[in-house]
Amino acid sequence: MSRILEGYRPERVLYYFEEISKIPRCSGNEKQISDYLVDWAKSKNLEVYQDEYHNVVIYKKGTPGYENSPTVVLQGHMDMVCEKNEDTVHDFDNDPIKLVVKEDHIHADGTTLGADNGIAVAMNLAILESDDIPHPPLEVLITSDEETGMTGAMNVDPSVLKGRILLNLDSEGEGIFTAGCAGGGRINFSSKIDRKEGKYSKKYRIGIKGLVGGHSGVEIHLDRANANKLMGRLLFKLREFAEIEDVQGGSADNAIPREAFAVASTDDSDKLKSEVEEMEKTFRNEYAFSDAGIVIEIQEVEESICEVFSDDFLDRYLKLINLVPYGPLKINRDIDLVIQSNNPGVVKIEDGFLKVKCAARSSIATLRDDFCDQMVQLGEATGFEVEKRAFYPGWEYAKESYIRDLCADVFKEEFGTEAKVEAIHAGLECGFFIEKIPEMDAVSFGPEMHDIHTPDEHLSISSTERTYNLVKSILKKIK
Structure with missing residues (x-):
């Protein structure tokens, strides 16, 4: 059976990318991909380490002439954000990602692609298996659960790493070297649902769809709509003449939600439809320049009418979802960088509780810390x-960095143009490694990819x- 990516270059990188795309690896479900990496390393007679968090380190000695060069840590993460379009039939726990090539780009068929960060894993495997790429001693670190909390990086034992130069391959813009990032975390709200008997005769499923979505650390400043926030506004308008049975939206807290759904019952169908049409016009007008779809x-x-949210519970939920902040909260205008934001990415009902x-x-x-205090107060109020x-932790931009300067110099040699060096609002695992190993000198970069954390990735x-060749050239210079 022929491969989808057969004939495209770099051949071995894309071979491994297709191979790992066959392995389910949503955040929190990484055992299979972690074991694959361990078995692969053993098949190549490479020393390998695996911990209880499914993190994997694969070791390779330096090539001739590089035996005494400084050890380099090549790093990426094995998990992926798992999102799909509502009409896409796909079981992320069992089904392979269906790859599609469109001109110069690899897509998935109605799901996230997992190039974030599968392409780093693929590059690292291609380098490890090669016997003709000059390089210093390597420690390839592939972490788990990066997308939902960085618990893999959080729990890496620093003693398994001897390298003090870190090349993180978890960035998405070619020609950009990231050398600093924001910290962050998860804030989750939860309440047991109080229900009552429904009194209205007609039930409707309402779906807000067609939003662009995106990565909550990369596209948060682009004024894209949040489906959970829009649904909160809509349900507030409907509450006087409709009852709500169900509400849900988004599938990953670090992805701007593209879709949200609710089930409402009413005896005034005409008014319900009129309010929905009016709010659609309102939303499309407000987001005409950033999220027009x-x-x-x-x-x-x-279906027959079921129990619905009690009046008090609906009121509490609407206050929460409509008051919880979304988007940039503070911006450094000197460097035009978001330095604080929040994304209510998931609304779901689970085991009788409504969770945001x-x-x-x-x-x-x-x-x-102040934002966390505010959210505790919001929870108490609702x-x-x-x-x-x-x-x-965040990753502070270093005043001096050998590897940052080397990467910029090699990029200019390769392409004849200056690379961009920046700090970003999105989170990267580098902060954990530098916190554990303060002398670690790090930089992050990667190939061009777009719409990550969405099915349009x-x-x-x-x-x-080009990026793979750049990595090889950088390794060659570290001698």
């Missing part, structure tokens, strides 16, 4: 329990080849 679909449901899951980010610890978890093939 918003649609609200409404469909009558034939947020990804909060901040470059300044005091702002982070009767929702608040959980703060998986907070990770796509990876440039030509950029992948």
Whole structure:
């Protein structure tokens, strides 16, 4: 059976990318991909380490002439954000990602692609298996659960790493070297649902769809709509003449939610439809320049009326979802960088509880702590329990960096143009490694990819080849 990516370059990188795309690896479900990496390393007679968190380190000695060169840590993460379009039939726990090539880009068929960060894993395996790429001693670190809390990086034992130069391959813009990032974490709200007997005769499923979505650390400043926030506004308008049975939206707290759904019952169908149409016009007008594809679909449901949210519970939920902040909260205007934001990425009902899951980010610890205090107060005011978890450190931009300067110099030699060096609002695992090993000198980069954390995610093939060649050239210079 022929491979989808057969014939494209870099051949071995794309071979491994296709191989790992066959392995389910949503965040929290990484055992299979972790074991694959261990078995692969053993098959190549490479020393390998695996911990209880499914982190994997693969060791390779330096090539001739590089035996005594400084050890380099090549790093990426094995997990991926698992999102799909509503009409896509896909079981992320069992089904392989279906790859599609469109001109220069690799897409998935109705799901996230997992190039974030599968392409780093693929590059590292291609380097490890090669016997003709000059390089210093390597420690390839592939972490788990990066997307939902960085718990893999948080729990890496620093004693398994001897390298003090870190090349993190978890960035998405070619020609950009990242050398600093925000910290952040998760703030989750939860309340047991109080229900009552429904009194209205007609039931409707309402869906807000067509939003662009995106990565809550990369696209948060682009004024893209948040489907959970829009649904909160809509349900507030409907509450006087409709009852709500169900609400849900988003599938990853660090992805701007593209879709949200609710089930409402009413005796005034005309008014319901009129309000939905009016709010669709309102949303499309408000986001005409940044998220123009918003649609609200409404469909009558034939099921019998079930128990609905009590008046008090609906009121508490609407106050929470409509008051919880979304988007940039503070911006450094000198460098045009978001330094604080929040994304209510997931609304779901689970085991009789309604849960709202947020990804909060901040470059300044005091702002982070104050925001957490505000969210505790919001929870107290609305009767929702608040959980703060998986907070990770920021990565301060170093005044001096050997590897940052080397990467910029090699890029200019390779392409004849200056690379961009920046700090970003999105979170990277580098902060954990530098916190554990203060003398670690780090930089992050990667090939061109777009719309990560959404089913529109796509990876440039030509950029992948250029970036892979760049990694090899950088390794050659570290001697």
